[in-house]
Amino acid sequence: MDTHPSFLIDGQEVAFQAGQTVLQAALAAGLNIPHLCFNPELEPIGSCRLCLVEVAGCKLSACTLLAEEGLAVQHDTPRLRQLRMALLTFLLEQGKHTCIRCERTGDCRLQDAAIAFDARTEADSASQVFPPNDDSHPEVSLNRDRCILCGICIQASRKLDGKNLFTFAGKGGDMMLTVESPSGLLKDSAISADDHAVRLCPVGALTRKHHPVQASFSSFDGFEGMDWGMPTEFSV
């Protein structure tokens, strides 16, 4: 007999263990709540807001919401779908997400989510000004124009790598990821290509150089029928 307490997601009963968040319980139950900044190896921070759900009319991020007995969570509603699409479009427009030229294509959560929701943008990234990329390190590239400011690398570098190499600087639209080194460049930092911070980046912001394109295209469906013609500014 199942003795786990449970809550409801869109009317479907989901069992959880004490201390689990709504997102963790949903993923364990095989329900797909889209997310970018959540990683099971790290503490949830709720920065990307893509996993937003509704409880009694309040919008909350599922990755930080603790599961409770009897909780009634709405996830797949027209309003939430619309908000999620707006968030995704915003993220795509805020960066230079040219998938076909990105080393992480096929292994990118933003790409997965954009395909799953059929999110596209007509924004012309060529006219946008992005913070400078850092190509100074022999093994690792920091592509700030692809960074979604999720904070995973900050936490991973601090907690898993024990290096504390990254932090955010600036506010609002000027916020960017900075490197903790005397010159502010990766080449003077202790980063290595095997760092968890590089591995866990959910997009192509931190990438390994001289690394074959990681595209396997096996982790998601939906590439069939996608427009692969140029330009590929997240028309994928």
Add this chain to the structure above:
Amino acid sequence: MNNAEHGWADTARLILYHSQSTSARTLFLRHDSGSVITPKPLPPLSTMLDEEEFNLAECGVFLHPATLIRDYCLDLGLPSSLLQVEGEFHGQVDAPGGIISIYLARFTCIDPPRQLFADQGGKFCAITELRGGHPAEMALLQRAYQTIMG
């Protein structure tokens, strides 16, 4: 909703606020009564105590603020993680009925839950909109705002 008699309301109360995580825009929940104190306003003759004036002997049993929040959320039919205690804030008010402890709690939802409180006349207000309230409340709000802003 929100009509239950809370057993702790004579000795402890809450100030509830929402702060946008990206913009830091901070709004306090003002109830229909015009007060920001939850679940009921302070008595008219209340005075805020400075930290050096705190009277712990007359407080009776201290309730952990998480208990108050759990009870309040249960009353609203909400998950208790909707509110999070600001551990750095603890105020005390000298009221005719005795000392009242005041705690600060933040709504963790993405936007202020306006609709949730709209039916009872609750409104989320910036601190500048709250001028002219009870002097003890104003003093508590000033301290709360300083705590929130660091």
